[in-house]
Amino acid sequence: MNNLRLAALNEHKKTVVTVGRARFGEGLVIIAGPCSVESEEQTMETAQAVKEAGADMLRGGAFKPRTSPYAFQGLGLQGLKILAKAREATGLAFVSEVLDTRDVSWVAEYADMLQIGARNMQNFSLLKEVGKLQKPVLLKRGMHSTLEEWLNCAEYIMNEGNGNVVLCERGIRSFETYTRNTLDLSAVPAAKELSHLPVITDPTHGTGKVSLIEPMSLASIAAGSDGLMVEVHRNPSEALSDKDQALTPQQFARLVQKARALERFMAEIP
Ligand code: PEP
Ligand code: MN
Secondary structure (H helix, E strand, O other), X not given: OOOOOOOEOOOOOOOOEEEOOEEEOOOOEEEEEXXXXXXXXXXXXXXXXXXXXXXXXXXXXXXXXXXXXXXXXXXXXXXXXXXXHHHHHHOOEEEEEOOOHHHHHHHHHHOOEEEEOHHHOOOHHHHHHHHOOXXXXXXXXXXXXXXXXXXXXXXXXXXXXXXXXXXXXXXXXXXXXXXXXEOOOOHHHHHHHHEOOOEEXXXXXXXXXXXHHHHHHHHHHHOOOOEEEEEEOOOHHHOOOOHHHOEOHHHHHHHHHHHHHHHHHHHHOO
């Protein structure tokens, strides 16, 4: 992959991306929260719960890229204001997706980190727009994208001057239908041997199944992931998006305990 100039490992030291108190590239960063911001109560309650369980950052979609135009599209500006309140209440910085170039500058006034979703990974105008800011970017891998295409998208952002990029493996589409996607865990060490950027995984969208999130989170850590992003809902059966893959706060708390134990174990290995 000799077309990478800025994202390539080469002589670069490993990059650490700081978002609030989270430092991607140093220890395990755990991001948790609802798929969508649905209401102030739902978001506040979930934010408090994930904070108590040990999350480092909050997530929540205000703009949702939904398969159907009739599905819940998110609360937009109101959603970002709710996330900002949750940040104030918990001290957790938050990441939220931006879908449109026209929204980048004002979404960046609220969010601590901008998410480029899988469906927009190769939206080059959007990549250039977030590249013009210094705001950290969480770049998800497109569901049909190769490692090379993904890393070149990081290059697009960095080429505009923003080096604060974190890569997120969220599963690719395969012939398997039991899981929503196939979480490509080999992409974690592969991306890390090609690039100095931190790499995290999203076992929630990567599997689409509550029962598989914990094992694939632990497997991600064993594969060298710098962090996890998981969806948590106070009452998953009532979630307005992705209800089959939302953990309850209790399930999330247990996941954090195991993840931290594995993180400590991995750190002890010379
Ligand atoms: C999300 O994280 O809210 C999301 C929509 O994920 P993806 O872009 O990976 O499907
Ligand atoms: Mn989701």
